[in-house]
Every structure is written in structure tokens, then in C-alpha cells.
Amino acid sequence: MERDADVIVVGAGFTGLAAAQTLMDRGLSVIVLEARADVGGRVRSFETPDGTRRDAGGQFICDDMPEVMTLVREARLEMVESRWKGAAKTVSATPSRRASHRDNPLSARMEAADPADPALAGLSIADWLDEQDATEEAKREFLSMVHGLWCLPADIIPFWYLVDSDRRNTADVSELQYFLKDSAASLADALAARLRPHVFLSTPVSAIHRDEHHVIVETVRRQLTARHVLVAVPPVRARDIIHHPPLPEPLVRALGCWRSGAVIKILLRYDERFWSPEVSSGVSWEDVSGLYAFDVSQGDAHAAFVVFVGGPLALEWQARGAAFIERTVRERMGALLGDNAPEPVDVILHDWTDDRWSGGGYSDVIVDAEAYDAEALLRRGVDRVAFASSELSPSFPTYIEGAIVAGRLAAGRISDAVNAEDEAPGAGLKRVR
Numbered sequence: 001m002e003r004d005a006d007v008i009v010v011g012a013g014f015t016g017l018a019a020a021q022t023l024m025d026r027g028l029s030v031i032v033l034e035a036r037a038d039v040g041g042r043v044r045s046f047e048t049p050d051g052t053r054r055d056a057g058g059q060f061i062c063d064d065m066p067e068v069m070t071l072v073r074e075a076r077l078e079m080v081e082s083r084w085k086g087a088a089k090t091v092s093a094t095p096s097r098r099a100s101h102r103d104n105p106l107s108a109r110m111e112a113a114d115p116a117d118p119a120l121a122g123l124s125i126a127d128w129l130d131e132q133d134a135t136e137e138a139k140r141e142f143l144s145m146v147h148g149l150w151c152l153p154a155d156i157i158p159f160w161y162l163v164d165s166d167r168r169n170t171a172d173v174s175e176l177q178y179f180l181k182d183s184a185a186s187l188a189d190a191l192a193a194r195l196r197p198h199v200f201l202s203t204p205v206s207a208i209h210r211d212e213h214h215v216i217v218e219t220v221r222r223q224l225t226a227r228h229v230l231v232a233v234p235p236v237r238a239r240d241i242i243h244h245p246p247l248p249e250p251l252v253r254a255l256g257c258w259r260s261g262a263v264i265k266i267l268l269r270y271d272e273r274f275w276s277p278e279v280s281s282g283v284s285w286e287d288v289s290g291l292y293a294f295d296v297s298q299g300d301a302h303a304a305f306v307v308f309v310g311g312p313l314a315l316e317w318q319a320r321g322a323a324f325i326e327r328t329v330r331e332r333m334g335a336l337l338g339d340n341a342p343e344p345v346d347v348i349l350h351d352w353t354d355d356r357w358s359g360g361g362y363s364d365v366i367v368d369a370e371a372y373d374a375e376a377l378l379r380r381g382v383d384r385v386a387f388a389s390s391e392l393s394p395s396f397p398t399y400i401e402g403a404i405v406a407g408r409l410a411a412g413r414i415s416d417a418v419n420a421e422d423e424a425p426g427a428g429l430k431r432v433r
């Protein structure tokens with residue numbers, strides 16, 4: 001059978017782009033099929049009226065993320081050091097009482113927990129919080145962190161999953177240390193530029209057929225044939241793709257135990273950076289759960305705050321409409337920045353909650369308390385069909401760094417499989433160059 005490539009990669013987020021690059025570096029021919037009209041997935045940019053490129057999705061990186069930092073250096077992209085130093089302040093509705101998230105004893109208890117501890121089996125984060133001897137304020141703050149970062153209600157996320165994911169985030173410095181001057185999407189563009197003309201945009205994959213030697217990947221426009229396929233899309237989106245023959249039952253189960261969250265990202269631009277250093281690092285609010293704001297000014301120019309609304313609050317605000325969200329955020333930022341704070345130049349909102357191709361949050365989250373083996377099963381995949389996404393990374397899952405790591409690891413497994421096939425007696429398979 002004629003083949004279009006050795007490997008077809010479905011999805012041009014950082015997982016797919018990093019995987020495609022690794023496969024090509026190992027001498028394999030690759031085609032990348034992307035549903036959207038641009039690359040980057042959950043990393044996306046938009047242009048502000050002054051011509052600046054800003055992040056609508058994934059943005060922050062740090063020195064402890066080696067893969068992404070290497071790519072940034074290779075692409076010679078300019079980084080901006082953020083002002084956030086890792087000590088988010090909680091402000092009450094009237095911003096007077098303040099406390100630091102870092103001091104929350106519940107964070108230390110979570111870090112000390114063992115995800116395999118039988119005593120934690122079946123507990124949701126909400127159940128675990130109920131059992132904790134801590135102040136209401138500490139519990140509220142912890143819950144806000146969960147809603148803000150995991151973008152789902154705490155009573156449906158298994159506590160072991162939180163502990164396990166948190167352990168794989170090994171940053172000692174603030175994760176919000178830097179962002180790219182021209183947006184993280186400029187890094188996705190740089191990666192994709194190396195892969196052109198092998199990236200096909202606006203080409204969603206609907207079905208994958210596999211037999212002993214090939215895969216046939218179906219898109220709306222045509223069918224493509226390869227030796228292997230890598231499904232580099234988040235788990236919830238991966239289960240939309242139809243497989244012939246059907247995937248084995250354990251794999252169907254492993255894909256079925258995830259849920260997408262909800263997050264809204266809002267940029268408020270100001271004429272100048274008028275606020276005092278006291279409020280500039282990062283804040284959350286005491287009276288609502290899952291609301292955070294960070295200073296993303298570039299030096300003293302391009303003065304701006306970014307506000308994240310995550311989890312149940314994002315769904316509630318979304319239902320009340322964009323005008324409500326904009327008004328509420330303006331009011332809260334006004335109160336935070338001082339009575340005489342000028343109005344922002346503009347308020348630009350990106351609502352990810354119903355995103356067609358990436359789910360609605362920073363990441364999909366396991367919501368089945370029994371699904372301890374789901375990630376391992378997906379990483380293993382099935383003959384000729386591999387799965388990868390940031391969620392499945394052994395390090396920094398749910399971050400851009402995790403996507404690159406997951407993509408590279410999956411590419412390594414596929415290229416090893418191709419080499420083993422080529423070396424098998426009587427293989428007779430030729431690579432497509």
C-alpha cells in the first residue's frame with residue numbers, strides 16, 4: 001500500500017509540534033493534521049489595537065521548565081520577566097485583610113500526601129478538605145486554588161489525582177516567572193515553521209482505521225495512510241475520534257474518565273502602570289473562588305493585568321454573559337487598584353469554556369476515583385495508534401512544558417517501534433522520504 005508518511009500526527013498543539021519535530025529529527029516523514037486554522041492549540045494569541053501580540057491561552061514559563069526554555073533560546077524569542085514572585089495575596093471584597101497563599105498549611109499537607117495511600121482512595125478533594133483540621137479561611141483559599149488551577153468543582157476531582165499531578169510539577173521558582181514578548185504562540189509558530197509544508201490546517205480528523213501494517217486517517221477532505229498515528233489531542237477530544245476496529249475496552253475506559261474544565265482569561269490594558277508595587281504581583285479574592293489577577297505589564301510600557309476566572313465561577317459568569325463579566329472585572333480591578341484608578345483602555349475576554357478543540361480549561365482532569373491506570377494505558381496506546389497530550393506528561397502535566405515532554409516521549413516510542421519493524425526479518429517496509 002502507498003503511504004503518505006511514516007507517521008501522521010493529529011493536532012498541532014505543543015504536544016503534536018514537539019512530537020513531529022522529534023520524529024523528523026529521527027529521519028521519519030511526518031504529516032501533521034490540525035483542526036483549527038492555526039497551530040498552537042491551547043496556546044493562542046490575539047492582536048491588541050496597538051499592534052501588540054498578546055496571549056489568549058497558555059502564557060507563562062519558568063527557568064525550571066527545561067524543554068520550553070531550550071526552544072525559546074533556539075528560536076531567539078524575547079522573554080519578559082513577570083512581576084509575580086510566587087506569593088499571591090488574598091484580598092477581601094474590600095481589600096484590607098491580606099494573607100499569603102504560601103502560608104496555607106493545607107498546601108503543605110497535600111504535598112506530603114502519597115497518591116497511592118489507601119486511606120485516600122475514593123476521596124474527592126472536597127471530601128479531603130472536609131476531613132482537615134484547618135481554619136475556614138485556609139479551606140476557602142485552598143478551594144480557590146483548586147478551582148483556579150483545575151477549573152472543575154472540587155467534589156468531582158479525586159484527591160489522589162491532585163496530589164499526583166502536583167508532584168510532577170517540580171518548579172522551585174515561580175511558574176509565572178516569564179512570558180514571551182510576542183506571546184507563547186510565537187514559539188508555536190517557530191516550531192511549525194520548521195515543519196512546513198507538512199502541517200495541514202483546518203483539517204480535523206474524524207476516524208482512524210488500523211490493520212497490522214498501516215493506519216488510514218480520515219479527514220473531511222481525504223484519507224491519508226501511514227505506518228503509525230499519534231493522537232496529540234487532549235483526552236476528551238481524543239474520544240471523539242472513531243476507531244476501526246474499536247479500541248480495546250480498557251483504552252475506551254481510560255479515555256472516558258476525563259472531563260474538561262472551564263476558564264475565562266481577561267486582559268485589561270491601561271495607559272500607564274499607575275499602581276503601586278504593593279498590588280502588582282498577583283491577587284485572588286476572598287469572597288469568590290477561582291478568581292486571580294496578575295500584572296502582565298511589559299516593563300513600564302504596555303501596562304496590563306490578566307484576570308483568570310476558573311471552575312464553577314467561570315460557568316456561573318459565562319451564563320450571565322460577557323457584559324456582566326466585563327463590568328464585574330472592571331469593578332473588582334478598580335477597587336483593587338485604588339479609588340482614583342483610571343478605567344482600563346480596553347477589556348479583552350477569551351472564554352475557553354466551550355472550546356471545540358481543546359476542552360474548556362487549562363487541561364482535562366481525571367474525574368473517576370478508580371482510574372489510577374488511565375494515564376499509563378493511554379501512554380501505552382494500541383498497535384499503530386499512540387496517544388499524547390500535556391495531561392499525560394510525567395513532568396509538568398497540564399503545562400506547555402508537559403506538552404513538549406509528552407510529545408517527545410511518544411515520538412521516541414513510535415520511532416523505536418518503526419526501527420524494530422524495519423529490523424525484523426523480512427520486514428521489507430521502506431520509509432517514505
Ligand SMILES: Cc1cc2nc3c(=O)[nH]c(=O)nc-3n(C[C@H](O)[C@H](O)[C@H](O)COP(=O)(O)OP(=O)(O)OC[C@H]3O[C@@H](n4cnc5c(N)ncnc54)[C@H](O)[C@@H]3O)c2cc1C
Binds near residue numbers: 013234360398
Ligand atoms: C487560558 C489558558 C491559560 C493557560 N496558561 C498556561 C500558562 O501560563 N503556562 C503553561 O505552561 N500552560 C498554560 N496553559 C496550558 C497549556 O496551554 C496546555 O497545557 C498546552 O498548550 C497543551 O498542549 P497540547 O498540545 O497537549 O494540547 P492542545 O494545545 O489542546 O493541542 C491539541 C491540538 O489538537 C487539535 N485537535 C483536537 N482535535 C482534533 C482533531 N480531531 N483533528 C485534528 N486536530 C485536533 C486542537 O485544535 C489543538 O490544536 C493554559 C491553557 C489555557 C487554556
